[in-house]
Amino acid sequence: xxxxxxxxxxxxxxxxxxxxxxxxxxxxxxxxxxxxxxxxxxxxxxxxxxxxxxxxxxxxxxxxxxxxxxxxxxxxxxxxxxxxxxxxxxxxxxxxxxxxxxxxxxxxxxxxxxxxxxxxxxxxxxxxxxxxxxxxxxxxxxxxxxxxxxx
Numbered sequence: 022x023x024x025x026x027x028x029x030x031x032x033x034x035x036x037x038x039x040x041x042x043x044x045x046x047x048x049x050x051x052x053x054x055x056x057x058x059x060x061x062x063x064x065x066x067x068x069x070x071x072x073x074x075x076x077x078x079x080x081x082x083x084x085x086x087x088x089x090x091x092x093x094x095x096x097x098x099x100x101x102x103x104x105x106x107x108x109x110x111x112x113x114x115x116x117x118x119x120x121x122x123x124x125x126x127x128x129x130x131x132x133x134x135x136x137x138x139x140x141x142x143x144x145x146x147x148x149x150x151x152x153x154x155x156x157x158x159x160x161x162x163x164x165x166x167x168x169x170x171x172x
Contacts, residue, residue: 101118
């Protein structure tokens with residue numbers, strides 16, 4: 022009787038193992054067919070090759086992105102505009118200042134002053150928020166402050 026019990030357990034064990042083996046083989050066949058390769062070794066070799074290629078592509082993209090980011094720091098990022106009345110007596114009120122600055126507050130401030138005779142334009146270089154060659158007027162400083170408030 023014990024022999025029959027052991028035989029039944031052994032037979033069930035063989036059925037379970039055979040079923041798992043069949044499932045594994047079917048899965049392996051499906052993997053090989055979908056990749057159009059002959060065996061698992063070729064599939065793994067292709068994955069490793071693709072992985073190393075992708076890794077080098079990621080390094081190139083990272084370097085380009087860093088370079089682009091460094092160049093972007095030098096572009097105009099902060100713009101401030103202030104309209105004011107240059108001559109209180111005349112009441113024209115069409116004068117304005119525009120500041121065009123990069124990330125380090127370097128760029129230009131352009132002062133457009135409207136007079137009875139016409140429009141006068143005064144550009145000034147700015148470095149780190151301060152006038153480079155000439156001192157900034159109060160209006161120019163306020164335009165720089167406005168450019169900082171927006172961003």
